[in-house]
Amino acid sequence: MKAASDPAEMSRQDQLSELLRQSPIIPVITIERVEDAVPLAEALVAGGLRLLEITLRTPVAREAAAAIVANVPEAIVGIGTVVSERDLVLASELGAQFALSPGATPDLLDAAAASNLPFMPGIATASELMAALARGFDVVKFFPAVPAGGIATIAALAGPFPQARFCPTGGIGEANASEWLAQPNVIAVGGSWLTPATDVRKGDWPAITDRARRTLAHTSAFHKGLNEVPR
Numbered sequence: 001m002k003a004a005s006d007p008a009e010m011s012r013q014d015q016l017s018e019l020l021r022q023s024p025i026i027p028v029i030t031i032e033r034v035e036d037a038v039p040l041a042e043a044l045v046a047g048g049l050r051l052l053e054i055t056l057r058t059p060v061a062r063e064a065a066a067a068i069v070a071n072v073p074e075a076i077v078g079i080g081t082v083v084s085e086r087d088l089v090l091a092s093e094l095g096a097q098f099a100l101s102p103g104a105t106p107d108l109l110d111a112a113a114a115s116n117l118p119f120m121p122g123i124a125t126a127s128e129l130m131a132a133l134a135r136g137f138d139v140v141k142f143f144p145a146v147p148a149g150g151i152a153t154i155a156a157l158a159g160p161f162p163q164a165r166f167c168p169t170g171g172i173g174e175a176n177a178s179e180w181l182a183q184p185n186v187i188a189v190g191g192s193w194l195t196p197a198t199d200v201r202k203g204d205w206p207a208i209t210d211r212a213r214r215t216l217a218h219t220s221a222f223h224k225g226l227n228e229v230p231r
């Protein structure tokens, strides 16, 4: 386990923070048909969303992520639903630029601390956040954000943990993304609302690009990269 003050650890986390500041809306993507992967990623990138979370939830997830890495150079690919050290290794092998998890077991945190890949563990409680912070992970997913208490929970965690930065996912949508991003300790938001299965199945890529553009426009006042808040 590396200490939080380890310079290599800090720079890896800073790298992740920088990615999130510049691209604070993260589509959480679950791909059912591998042939959808590239046009879907292109549609999101065309709408201004470059940071993509490809979940490892489907049989074609690996192939889909590899296709995006190979064919959509503007996309910054993160691998999601990383629940084991094996998944973390897979994320690196796929050429991902970062990895994310809905949670954080001690084993996964240790493996991530020993890996060079920027990693965002998932937390829903103070104790889980403490385990992540103890290993140097100060940027965490807050999942499942709305069921786990919503904005009130994030605001309460700011008291004892002012150094933590959150990327809430789970129940975020176009209607509430700005409200979340307006919280000083929310660095980015993510969710599946940007890639509805109905649009993906129809191959309605323009609808996906429009939604991405609209979300960026609605939320831009709250992007931390443009309106930095002191850490």
Ligand SMILES: O=C(O)C(=O)C[C@H](O)[C@H](O)COP(=O)(O)O
Pocket (backbone or CB within 6 Å): 028, 055, 080, 081, 082, 100, 101, 102, 122, 141, 143, 169, 170, 171, 172, 190, 191, 192, 193
């Ligand atoms: O699969 C993962 O790796 C996760 O971390 C969970 C996702 O972030 C949420 O399932 C997204 O939630 P919705 O936007 O409400 O669909």
